[in-house]
Amino acid sequence: MSPAAMAVARGLALAALLVLCPAAARQARRPNVVLILTDDQDVCLGGMTPLKKTNALIAQMGITFLNAYVPSALCCPSRASILTGKYPHNHHVVNNTLEGNCSSKSWQKIQEPYTFPALLKTMCGYQTFFAGKYLNEYGAEDAGGVGHVPPGWSFWYALANMSLDFLEYKSNFEPFFMMISTPAPHSPWTAAPQYKKSFQNVSAPRNSNFNIHGKNKHWLIRQAKTPMTNSSIQFLDDAYRRRWQTLLSVDDLIEKLVKKLEFHGELDNTYIFYTSDNGFHTGQFSLPIDKRQLYEFDIKVPLLVRGPGIKPNQTNKMLVANIDLGPTILDIAGYDLNKTQMDGMSLLPLLRGDKNVTWRSDFLVEYQGEGYNGSDPTCPGLGPGVTHCFPDCVCEDSYNNTYACVRTLSTSWDLQYCEFDDREVFVEVYNLTADPHQINNIAKTIDQEILEKMNYRLMMLQSCSGATCRTPGVFDPGYRFDPRLMFSNHGVQARRFSAQSL
Ligand SMILES: *[C@@H]1O[C@H](CO)[C@@H](O)[C@H](O)[C@H]1NC(C)=O
Ligand SMILES: *[C@@H]1O[C@H](CO)[C@@H](O)[C@H](O)[C@H]1NC(C)=O
Ligand SMILES: *[C@@H]1O[C@H](CO)[C@@H](O)[C@H](O)[C@H]1NC(C)=O
Ligand SMILES: *[C@@H]1O[C@H](CO)[C@@H](O)[C@H](O)[C@H]1NC(C)=O
Ligand SMILES: *[C@@H]1O[C@H](CO)[C@@H](O)[C@H](O)[C@H]1NC(C)=O
Ligand SMILES: *[C@@H]1O[C@H](CO)[C@@H](O)[C@H](O)[C@H]1NC(C)=O
Ligand SMILES: *[C@@H]1O[C@H](CO)[C@@H](O)[C@H](O)[C@H]1NC(C)=O
Ligand SMILES: *[C@@H]1O[C@H](CO)[C@@H](O)[C@H](O)[C@H]1NC(C)=O
Ligand SMILES: *[C@@H]1O[C@H](CO)[C@@H](O)[C@H](O)[C@H]1NC(C)=O
Ligand SMILES: *[C@@H]1O[C@H](CO)[C@@H](O)[C@H](O)[C@H]1NC(C)=O
Ligand SMILES: *[C@@H]1O[C@H](CO)[C@@H](O)[C@H](O)[C@H]1NC(C)=O
Numbered sequence: 040m041s042p043a044a045m046a047v048a049r050g051l052a053l054a055a056l057l058v059l060c061p062a063a064a065r066q067a068r069r070p071n072v073v074l075i076l077t078d079d080q081d082v083c084l085g086g087m088t089p090l091k092k093t094n095a096l097i098a099q100m101g102i103t104f105l106n107a108y109v110p111s112a113l114c115c116p117s118r119a120s121i122l123t124g125k126y127p128h129n130h131h132v133v134n135n136t137l138e139g140n141c142s143s144k145s146w147q148k149i150q151e152p153y154t155f156p157a158l159l160k161t162m163c164g165y166q167t168f169f170a171g172k173y174l175n176e177y178g179a180e181d182a183g184g185v186g187h188v189p190p191g192w193s194f195w196y197a198l199a200n201m202s203l204d205f206l207e208y209k210s211n212f213e214p215f216f217m218m219i220s221t222p223a224p225h226s227p228w229t230a231a232p233q234y235k236k237s238f239q240n241v242s243a244p245r246n247s248n249f250n251i252h253g254k255n256k257h258w259l260i261r262q263a264k265t266p267m268t269n270s271s272i273q274f275l276d277d278a279y280r281r282r283w284q285t286l287l288s289v290d291d292l293i294e295k296l297v298k299k300l301e302f303h304g305e306l307d308n309t310y311i312f313y314t315s316d317n318g319f320h321t322g323q324f325s326l327p328i329d330k331r332q333l334y335e336f337d338i339k340v341p342l343l344v345r346g347p348g349i350k351p352n353q354t355n356k357m358l359v360a361n362i363d364l365g366p367t368i369l370d371i372a373g374y375d376l377n378k379t380q381m382d383g384m385s386l387l388p389l390l391r392g393d394k395n396v397t398w399r400s401d402f403l404v405e406y407q408g409e410g411y412n413g414s415d416p417t418c419p420g421l422g423p424g425v426t427h428c429f430p431d432c433v434c435e436d437s438y439n440n441t442y443a444c445v446r447t448l449s450t451s452w453d454l455q456y457c458e459f460d461d462r463e464v465f466v467e468v469y470n471l472t473a474d475p476h477q478i479n480n481i482a483k484t485i486d487q488e489i490l491e492k493m494n495y496r497l498m499m500l501q502s503c504s505g506a507t508c509r510t511p512g513v514f515d516p517g518y519r520f521d522p523r524l525m526f527s528n529h530g531v532q533a534r535r536f537s538a539q540s541l
Contacts (some may be wrong), residue, residue: 059162059163059374059375060162060163060164060372060373060374060375061373061375068214068308069163069214069372069373070214070308070309070310070346070347070371070372071214071215071216071217071305071308071309071310072214072215072216072217072309072310072311072312072346072368072371072372073216073217073218073219073296073300073309073310073311073312074216074217074218074219074312074314074364074368075219075220075221075289075293075296075311075312075313075314076118076121076171076218076219076220076221076314076315076316077221077223077224077286077289077313077314077315077316077341078114078220078221078222078223078224078225078315078316079114079224079225079282079315079316079317079318079319079330080223080224080282080286080315080318080319080340080341081315081318081319081320081336081337081339081340082107082315082318082339082340082341083318083335083336083339084243084244084246084279084318084319084320084321084336085244086224086282086286086315086318086319086341087341088283089238089283089284089286089287089290090286090289090290090293091290092290092291092293092294093289093290093293093294093313093343094343096293096294096297096345097293097297097311097313097343097344097345098343098352099351099352100345100351101311101343101344101345101346101349101350101351101353102343102344102345102349102350102353102354102355102389102390103342103343103353103354103355104342104343104344104354104355104357104359104386105354105355105356106339106356106357106358106359106448107314107339107340107341107342107359107360107361108338108339108340108358108359108360108361108402108404108446109316109317109318109338109340109360109361110126110127110338110360110361110362110402110403110404110405111127111317111404111405111406112317112318112330112331112332112333112337112338112406113134113135113317113330113331113406113409114135114316114317115132115134115135115139115141115142116130116132116133116134116141116406117316117317117361118220118316119132119140119141119146119150120360120361120362121316121361121362121364121365122150122151122154122155122156122365123150123153123154123155123362123365123381124155124362124363124364124365124366124379124381124382124383125150125362125380125381125382125383126362126382126403126405126500126503126508127405127406127407128405128501128502129380129382129504130146130150131145131146131149131150132146132150133407134407134409135409139407153379153380154365155364155365155366155368155369156169156216156218158369158374158379159216159368159369159372159374160216162374163369163372163373163374164213164214165213165214165215165216165372166209166210166213166214166215166216167215167216167217167218168202168205168209168215168216168217168218169217169218169220170201170202170205170217170218170219170220171218171219171220171221171222199291199292199295199296202217202219202292202296203295203296203299205217206299206300206303206305214308214372216368216372219292219296221289221292223282223285223286223288223289224282224283224285224286224289226278228278228281228282228284228285229285230281230284230285230287230288231284231285231287231288234284234285234287234288235284237283237284237287238280238283238284239280241279241280241283242276242279242280243275243276243278243279243321243322244321246323246476247476247478248323248324248334248476248477248478249322249323250265250266250267250272250322250325251265251324251325251478252265252324252325253324253325255467255479255480256324256467256480257440257442257459257461257463257465257467258437258439258440258461258463258465259408259434259436259437259439259440260324260326260332262421262433262434263324263325263326263433264325264431264433265325266325267322267325267327267433268431270430270431271322271327271429271431271433272322274327274328275321275322275327275328276321278321278328279321282319293313296311297311307347308347309346309347310344310345310346310347310349310368310371311344311345311346312342312343312344312364312368313341313342313343313344314340314341314342314343314361314364315340315341316340316361317330317337317338317340318330318335318336318337318338318339318340319336319337320332320334320336320337323336325433326433326435327429327433327435328435329427329435329436331406331408331409331435331436331440332440333404333406333442333444333455333457333467334477335471335475335477338404338446340361342359344386344390346371346390348390348391349390349391349392350392353392355389357389357398357399358398358399358400358401358402358446358448358449359386359389360383360402361383362381362382362383362402363383363384363385363386364383364386365379365381365383366379366381366383366384366385366386367383367385367386367387367390369385370385370387371387379505380504380505381505382503382504382505382508382509383508384398384399384509399509399512400447400448400449400452400511400512400514400515401445401446401447401448401496401500401512401513402445402446402500403443403444403445403446403497403500403501403503403508404442404443404444404445404446404455404457405442405443405444405501406440406441406442406443407441408436408437408438408439408440408441408442409426409427409436409437409438409440410423410424410425410426410436410437410438410439410440411423411424411425411426412424415428415434417430417432418432418434420432421434424437424438424439425437425438439459439460439461439462440459440461441459441460441461442457442458442459442460443457443458443460443497443500443501444456444457444458444497445493445496445497445500445512445513447493447512447513447514449512449514449515451514452472452514453470453471453472454468454469454470454471454493455467455468455469455471455477456468456490456493456494456496456497458494458497466482466490467480467482468480468481468482468485468490468493469481470485489513492513492520493513495520496512496513499520499521499524502524503524507524510524
């Protein structure tokens with residue numbers, strides 16, 4: 040293209056932006072955004088502790104969300120929620136396999152063009168860069184959680200180098216969006232050589248739900264043996280320590296990235312988000328290691344943000360979810376959110392510290408259990424339908440670990456209501472004000488009226504789409520029971536993999 044043609048093209052592109060992303064197009068320098076997404080990093084069990092530099096460079100320079108969640112505690116459905124800003128029942132990625140729409144052709148055709156990075160690029164003229172793990176590789180984890188042979192520690196440098204190189208060759212005329220998706224602290228926990236000896240004295244926390252039998256819980260939790268075997272405990276302690284070791288490399292990456300942004304004069308004009316795709320457990324309710332459960336340790340994640348207009352050293356207790364990241368980043372870019380079908384809400388008013396922001400008091404958790412139609416050869420006694428079983432036949436998932444929950448959090452309520460799509464139509468309810476470790480299932484003793492309201496609200500959320508996902512919750516003054524919203528577009532469907540079909 041000749042310089043004149045390039046100038047014309049740039050003019051046309053800018054004209055398009057003024058229409059599509061008007062708010063930001065008016066700004067002299069549109070902000071950049073970096074999203075760092077770790078894999079399986081919990082926040083409830085000390086997952087942020089090893090990240091001292093990240094804490095200083097992001098948390099202390101910005102805001103820490105103390106109640107950040109994912110609707111589905113499994114990599115592919117969770118990542119799909121981040122990219123689309125939607126609940127699983129609206130993006131249709133139900134598990135980590137192609138049949139479950141993970142990277143499937145229909146995902147590529149129906150959802151991917153409307154993900155927030157795609158909109159940033161096509162509508163707002165952002166340069167977009169991606170490094171790390173996207174939506175692939177799944178389903179290969181074997182039962183013990185010990186994955187395939189890793190690319191090894193050098194990947195860290197490659198990842199760091201690639202991301203840092205991008206900052207050298209990017210254009211200075213358009214803002215950029217960078218997504219860095221680290222494989223840490225996912226198995227196989229291969230630490231960089233300099234960190235192989237770190238945290239020698241660290242073991243998994245023995246908190247009050249560690250190695251106890253979840254006797255009032257659903258089938259999958261009841262099958263776990265208590266106390267755990269010594270070898271399981273040794274395995275999970277080792278996993279815990281090695282997860283921390285790999286996080287030290289993430290910490291180094293964050294430091295290099297922030298320094299590089301500063302060197303290029305971009306730091307003050309860049310939002311940096313740090314989060315994880317799901318939490319993790321190590322011995323809770325006697326399940327050795329994994330995610331996939333409805334409890335806080337699996338659905339709660341770290342979320343730190345720094346950037347222009349965000350005051351340092353803040354914490355925020357609002358109930359936020361990973362479906363909010365897409366709307367937030369598009370809002371930063373000036374894109375009109377009313378043009379999207381996203382279920383989440385922009386966090387920008389919270390980031391800016393706006394007064395009197397009306398916020399949600401509940402969100403939906405939905406998960407379709409994985410399980411193989413065939414007996415696990417190591418645990419024939421458990422029958423078909425389970426997966427991720429340990430040598431002592433404690434299994435981390437099953438097809439009937441299929442559930443949906445309303446998680447409510449407001450000034451006076453801290454509750455979780457869950458229904459299972461299993462043979463017992465099992466219900467679990469927790470009052471987290473009294474019982475933060477979710478030890479006592481109060482489904483049988485809670486006030487019937489509250490139970491009924493939560494059940495209706497769950498059905499509404501399982502059928503919601505866009506704005507109807509953001510309606511007031513059961514305990515909000517504006518709550519309205521609307522049966523029309525209940526059965527339109529029902530959420531996660533259990534595969535009819537019932538006793539008869541087995
Ligand atoms: C944030 O808080 C920490 C710990 O209190 C303090 O050391 C640091 O100087 C504060 N940072 C800013 C930017 O205020
Ligand atoms: C996969 O996505 C397509 C298109 O959104 C949908 O029709 C299909 O039901 C989904 N599959 C599953 C298993 O949810
Ligand atoms: C880039 O990678 C090489 C090894 O491949 C490593 O020695 C070097 O320190 C890395 N540079 C940065 C900036 O991470
Ligand atoms: C591990 O050792 C370090 C340094 O000796 C010490 O500061 C820390 O408290 C120890 N942690 C535990 C869990 O014992
Ligand atoms: C398991 O560990 C406990 C505590 O360390 C010990 O008392 C017990 O003997 C061990 N059991 C076996 C079978 O090794
Ligand atoms: C988006 O829709 C809401 C509700 O209808 C409206 O209040 C708001 O002004 C709209 N925003 C824009 C940028 O049009
Ligand atoms: C706060 O918001 C509510 C509802 O949006 C409104 O009625 C009230 O006047 C606002 N208060 C202030 C101080 O702005
Ligand atoms: C993933 O979901 C699809 C669609 O429901 C199902 O056919 C498949 O068996 C599931 N995979 C596993 C491992 O559960
Ligand atoms: C769940 O599935 C397992 C494995 O097939 C079965 O043994 C168990 O009875 C089922 N439980 C319920 C409540 O459906
Ligand atoms: C939850 O626990 C708190 C503190 O014990 C109590 O005040 C409240 O009534 C409980 N709520 C429900 C719904 O049980
Ligand atoms: C499970 O396998 C049996 C026997 O191979 C088959 O008849 C049944 O249809 C399968 N069920 C599902 C849900 O795939």
